[in-house]
Amino acid sequence: MAKKPTYEELAQQVADLAKQVSDLKQLPDYPQIVRGSPIPTFVIDSKHIITHCNRAFENLTGIAAHELIGTRKQWLAFYPAQRPVMADLIVDNASEEELTRYYGRNYWKSSVTEGGYEAEGFFPDLGENGRWIFFTAAPLKDEEGRITGAIETLQDISERKWAEEALSESQRRLRTLLDFAPYPIVVFTLDGRVDYLNPAFTETFGWTLSELEGKLIPYTPPDLKQETGEMVKKLSDEKVILRYETKRLTKDGRLRDVVMRGTIFTDVQGQPAGELVIVRILPAKRELPSTTRPCCASAWRCLNTLIWRNCWIISALRSNDC
DSSP, X not given: OOOOOOHHHHHHHHHHHHHHHHHHTTSTTHHHHHHTOSSOEEEEETTSOEEEEOHHHHHHHOOOGGGTTTSSOTTTTTOSSOOOOHHHHXXXXXXXXXHHHHHTTSEEEOSSSTTOEEEEEXXXXXXXXXXXXXXEEEEEEOTTSOEEEEEEEEEEOHHHHHHHHHHHHHHHHHHHHHHHOSSOEEEEOTTSOEEEEOHHHHHHHOXXXXXXXXXXXXXXXXXXXXXXXXXXXXXXXXXXXXXXEEEEEOTTSOEEEEEEEEEEEEOTTSOEEEEEEEEEEOOOGGGSOGGGHHHHHHHHHXXXXXXXXXXXXXHHHTTOOO
């Protein structure tokens, strides 16, 4: 399957296409430029009449080209009632205020085409369930620089948007899990600085996320710093540590016996993105009757299983507010 172009690649292709159209508009084979493009494309003239529309556009919208060419129905596939599309606004040399009226904050100037604009949006009337479309439009000019029409292209980005929505929902679920987990959990950057810690960490050790975000946690006893450094290196090399019994200090100076479990998680490209550490306080034997230990151990295993199965999502949590 051919790889779909990125936004930047599509914008550049539109800029190139607009230049070709402007340069070759007087030539007999000019329509081939539009018809041969694999990108859904249509062209309007200075009177807002559709002059060209290609097969890729037909496939995207489900409307045959012969039904549109010679008309001002460029809105038909996208809106329930007549209104200007981006190409119309460019032909009219519309102001920023007018562009904002129709597209809100979902548009921006093209970085590759002077006078061009890009935007994206959800079109509920396109297809059976609606589609997310990234579209870009550029002016067509004559030799004297006067606008003689506009060209608009579209890219179906529905799969990308729906994947982002699914990821966002997974992020929310995982954030809820982390926030309500009974054990302290910390997400570190690869250089050991705090990126996230849950409320259980604050309850256990005293520090809040606002105090430690972007900083090192000062909870390692001085006599254990060398050992801790060795364990960090082991985690970096082996990518996971299933059990590490040690001691950690609380904010008020108390020394606690803990068992730690850590993993290196990756980003969507499979590259190391950070460290996830779960901490459990080891209570003194007199504090925990033997009959309750299996229950705590079971809860510990369940929590570990849930988080480890979803730790790939954590790399997205680091760069998004959920």
